[in-house]
Amino acid sequence: MSNSNDVLNTRIRARGREFFESIKGEAPSIFNKGWWTGKVMDWAMRNEDFKVQLFRFVDVLPYLNTSDSLTRHIQEYFGGDDQEIPSVLKWGAKGTGWGGGLAGKIMAKSIRSNIESMAKQFIIGENIKQGLKTLNRLRKDDFAFTVDILGEATVSEEEGIQYQQSYLELLDGLAKGASSWKALGGGEGQDWGYAPKINISIKPSALYSQARPSDFAGSVAAICQRLKPVALKAKEMGAHLCIDMEQYKFKDITIEVYKKLRSDSDLVDFDQLAIVLQSYLVDTDHDLAHLLAWSREEDLPIAIRLVKGAYWDYETVIAKQSGWRVPVYTIKADTDAAFERQSRKILENSDICYFACGSHNIRSIAAVMETALELGVPEERYEFQVLYGMAEPVRKGLLNVAKRVRLYSPYGEILPGMAYLVRRLLENTANESFLRQSFVEGAEMDRLLEDPAVLAEEEREARQKQDQPSKAIPPFVNESFADFTLESERKAFPQAIDQVRQEMGGIYPLIINNREVVTEDKIPSYNPADPDEIIGQVCQASRQEVDLALEGARQALPMWRDLGPQDRANYLFKAADIARKDIFKLSAWQVLEVGKQWSQAHADVGEAIDFMEYYARDMLRLGQPRRMGRAPGEVNHLFYQSKGIAAVISPWNFPLAISCGMTSAALVTGNCVLYKPAGVASVIGYGLADIYRKAGIPDGVFHFIPGRGRIIGDYIVEHPDISLIAFTGSMEVGLRIVNKASVVQTGQQQVKRVIAEMGGKNAIIIDDDADLDEAVLEVVYSAYGFQGQKCSACSRVIVLENIYDKFITRLVEAARSLKIGPAEDPGNYMGPVVDRSAQEKINEYVDLAGQEGNILYRSDVPEKGCYVPLTIVDSITPEHRIAQEEIFGPVLAVMKARDFDQAIEWANSTRFALTGAVFSRSPKNLDKARTEFRVGNLYLNRGSTGALVERQPFGGFKMSGVGSKAGGPDYLMQFLDPRCVTENTMRRGFAPIAEDDDWVE
Known part of the structure; x- marks a missing residue:
């Protein structure tokens, strides 16, 4: 086998040198x-x-x-x-x-x-007339084509339908042009004697705006429905249709779409339906083998275009941001080696698979040529494809040798064309670009023609030498997001929901001193999508149970306070591991009890894990006494101790994350905790208590005491034994807590510390140069993700007048495309609000929106369940209540600003200052926003929600709250009292000298 490989490599290099010689002195026009x-x-x-x-x-x-x-x-x-x-x-x-x-x-x-x-160098025209003119010229030069319509970002179903229609019109236009085309290669009727003259490529995700991996079946069905008419028309015309491969998140959806269409009874005889595979994806060897096996099993010939891949930077960044396995090869030579390996696999199956080799790399092209010769593959079973405008010398040289060359030819408006241009420029200017190395840097020919498998191994060895040894406690890394491209994770959610349904409906007791306490007073928690479905009966604490918890906390405090920081941190590390192993079940409880969508429920549990991991590490930092000053003859140490007993009053919208963040911060800093969860999320709160209990938190340190606010709320806040209150919720309740806590009670020995996060009225500014493909989708997610029930949610979008009409048209259509229903169905973008009370309050604001402004869109909602309409209202200015009051629901006010300065002024015009966002591509305006858009968390060119622990410490000011940012480097300081101990080290004129004393020479 080794000798065979050596012989083939020798032939490949010889072929490559001939190729280089044939184009010597030429360079792509872009260079x-x-x-x-x-x-x-x-x-x-x-x-x-x-x-x-x-x-x-x-x-x-x-x-x-x-x-x-x-x-x-x-x-x-x-x-x-x-x-x-x-x-x-x-x-x-x-x-x-x-x-x-x-x-x-x-x-x-x-x-x-x-x-x-x-x-335009990369685009054949902005309309079919220009495109046909270019195609006529290309065909006269003996080049075939495949036409792709630019634009892959569809934000609404209307745009998806328009994309479909544009392809049907394209086919009609190409049919008119084809009537005058002579067949290439001297063939009769068809190019080269076998290939259709008309050849198009289509991006499947652009056909369906709601495509997403979590709704795998729904996405496949919707794309097939839109794509089938195009395929039928191509079949009727005798054209070729290739389904392009896009970002990795759509990869499995695309493969499934291809299989369903290829085996569709109306298309089973359409062997001109092709699919693209990308060699830079680690999965492609498996996917290719699967497709080939499926083809043989179904007895259906297939066609594959193999390319290297065009989204390397995007895939790498998204994977690293999300904590996922990087889906692409990180060594360029690995991609080249995979391309040769996969090309051979396709050529070995040429009887059932037609091969389109898509590459500008001369080594890759030579490898395909020589492998095909070695295997005796007939010429009519493979062709070569290059991108229009990318490598003219390569395409000319290839035409001379292979004869069968097709140009991938985009056409369409210049606006989506710019996104395509940037991808092409990235490919051309990347350090590892074959074209750059060949035509600009003049890299050594032998190196360019080296076996990529050898080059990849050399790179791997070099990287291994640079690896650093791991530390005892690894640095903090955010918990990974749910990756619904994995079938295992798509299946995990319905399985976990089924499991939760089998367990729910029981009685959930208090937990005091690690013992369960059942009370007579109970409140049912119900599924807001179906209020008849009871999640559980939650026991309610009275003042008597609060006193019992406080007594346990008083007794446990000296032990817990003086326990070493490492020991307390270890409890959090253990709790984080418990939550991590049970992440899907913990998420499922949120789907059913508060109506969170799959991804958002998973992110909530992930954030809870992040808080425990981050605060545990930060306590290890703060737990080391710090030497202060450098004067000789004395030693000064600053260190911290806990404040005492903490009351944690948590919200329902991030029922595990915020509860865990506040309680874990209090615990790791040595405070004992009384935890009162939000009433509508108390079963989830019980789950947090159970995690701490399983982690072995000692008796008396943590107490789970759900209860009615009117009975125990003020009692806890005002109790003299409570040293600090950590609260997240409404401004009204937060200000009440601040007021109550300020009064010193009999027997109280410490000024109470209040940490309060109290909400926002968050704005997103849309500048007149914003990328609307991104801005519309991010505003929709920020406004309607989890039904707008986030303190960070966008409730005002301020749009500059120059772009106003275009923005609201696309925004309304995007909103109109969203499905509303139970959160357990991943096809639904928006679910119910948390309970009937929230439903009633939000509906009042929807009515107010109609009185104060002009309703642009108000959705229909299911009859049963706590649903409210997704609402968009415009003609709103800062004096309107809709622009000032926190609604905590899916009601979005659209405001038209004359310029960026007014937009900033309006964004700052409320008493809140929590989050905000700006979509702009003006460096000057982005700098202005950094300085003048005064909120706790400002996001530039992304939505206003989704802060991550450590990366975006979260919290605001003004009426949005008081205290340091959660998940940040100074958050734990609020739970601690600093102490300083000074020792005089002078003894009869003699003082020991420390190495770090300033006066030591």
């Missing part, structure tokens, strides 16, 4: 330094900062519809005094009088024209 594009690209490859600015400017360019806007952005992106820029931009960006003069406008127009020309 031609005689052109504006070439000069700018050359600069981007030599200056990473400029590259970032250039690509961001290219991305925003289509939104700059006035000369003033264009001029301003050029100055903001390229006009900094410390910015190095190429001469072709220098005069325009930095020139005197540039902003308003005629010369400046001419230069701005020139820059726009040049960048649009750069985009």
Whole structure:
């Protein structure tokens, strides 16, 4: 086998050298330094900062519809005094009088024209007429094509239907052009004697705006429904249709869509239906084997286009942010090796699989050619594909040798074309780009033609040498999000929900001194999606049970307070492990008791785990006495002790996360805890108490005391033995606690500390240059995720008037596309609000919205359950109640601002200051927001929800709360009292000298 490989490698290298010789002296036009594009690209490859600015400017360019806007952005992106820029931009960006003069406008127009020309280099036209003109020229040069319509971000079902219709129209347009085309390769009727002249590629996710891995079956069914008419039309016309592969999250959905359509009774004889696989995905070997086996089992010929993959940066970043396994190879040579391995596998099955080799890499192309020859694969069973505008010398050389070359040819409007352009520019300028190494850097030919498997192994060995040994306690890392691309996690949720249903309905006692206490007073907790379904009967504490818990806490406090920080931290580490192992069941309780969607319930449990892991580590830091000062003859140590007994009063909207955050902070700092959960989430609260009990928290340290607020609320807050109160909830209750806690009671020995997070009226600003594909979806998620029942939820969106109409049109259509129903069904975007009381209150605000403004959209809701309509209202200004009062539900006020300054002013116009967000691609306006948008958590170009422990410490000011940020480096300080001990070390004129004393030489 080794000898065979060596012989094949020798042939591949020889073929590659011939290929290089045949295109010697040529270079892709994008690298031609005689052109504006070439000069700018050359600069981007030599200056990473400029590259970032250039690509961001290219991305925003289509939104700059006035000369003033264009001029301003050029100055903001390229006009900094410390910015190095190429001469072709220098005069325009930095020139005197540039902003308003005629010369400046001419230069701005020139820059726009040049960048649009750069985009058009990769796009065959903006409409079918232009596209056909380009295709006619390509076919005269003997190149076949596959046409892809630009634009993959659909935010509504209306846009998904429009995308489908655009393909049906494309097929009609291509049919008219095809009537005059001669077959390529001298074939009769078909190109090369066997291939359809008309060939299109389509992105499946763009057909269905609600596609997501958690709703796998629903996404597959909806995409198939939209894609089937296109496939039937292609079949009727004798065309070829390829289903593109997109981001990894859609990979399995795409494969399932392909299998269902390929085996559909109406398409079973349509062997021109193809699918794309991406070699940079670690899963592709498995997916390829599965598809080939399925093809043989079903006796259905298939077609596969194999490409390297275009979303490497995106996939890597998203996986690392989410705590998932990185789905792509992190060593470039591994992708190249996988491409050769998978190409061989397809060629070995050429009897049932047609192969389209998609690559510009000469080594990869040579490997396919030589492998096909070795295996005796007929020429009509494979072809080569390259991207239009990417590598002209390669495509010309390939045509001379292989004859069968197809160009992947996008067409469409320039706005979505810019996103495509940025991907192409990233590919061209990446350090490991084959084209860059071949045509710009002149890398050694033998190195470029080396076996990628060998190169990958060399890189792996080099990386292993750099690995650092692990520490005793690993650094903090956020708990991973639910990864619904994994079938195991998709199945885990319904299984856990079934398990919870079998257990619920019982009595949930108090837990005092680690013993269960059953009381006569009980309150039923019900499923808000179906109030007839009882989650459990929750025992309610009276003052008598509170006194019993306080007595246990008083007795346990000296032991717990003086226990070492490491020992207390170990309890949290153990509790975190318990929660981690039971994460799906803990999530399922939230789905049923408070109506959280799968992903949000999982994230809530993950955040609870994060709090325990983070605070445990932070206590180890704070638990070390700190040497203060350096004066000789004395030693000063600062250290901390617990405040005493803590009352934790938690909310229902993050029933485990916030409860766990406040209680774990109090516990690890040495305080004993009385924990009063929110009434409607008390069964979840019992689950937290059970976790602490299983972790072995000693008797008397933690007490679970659900109860009616009117009976035990004030009693706990005012009790003289309570040293601190940690509260999350409404402003009204929070201010009452602050007021009550300020009064010193008889026997009270400490000023009570109140930590209160009290809500918000959060705004998202949409600048006139915002990326609406992102902004619309993020506003929808921020406003309607968990029914808007988050203190961080977006309840006001402030839109600049220049983009207002376009934004609200897409926003309303996106909202109209959302499904509403029980949270246990992953096909539903929005579920019920938490209970009947919340339902009644929010409906009152919906009525108020209609009185104060203009209702743009009000959804229908299921008859049974605690549902409220998803509502969008505009014509709202700051004086309206809808713009000032916290609603805590899915009611979004849209406000039209004349400019960015007014938008900031309106965003700051409430008494809250919790979260906010800005969507803008103006560096100047983003800087202004950093300074002037005064909230505790500000998000730039992302939604207003979803703060993560350590990464985004959470909390606000003004009436949004008092205290340090949860999940941040100073949060635990609020639960501690500092002490300082000074020792005089002088003895009869002699003082020991410490090595770190300042006066030691």
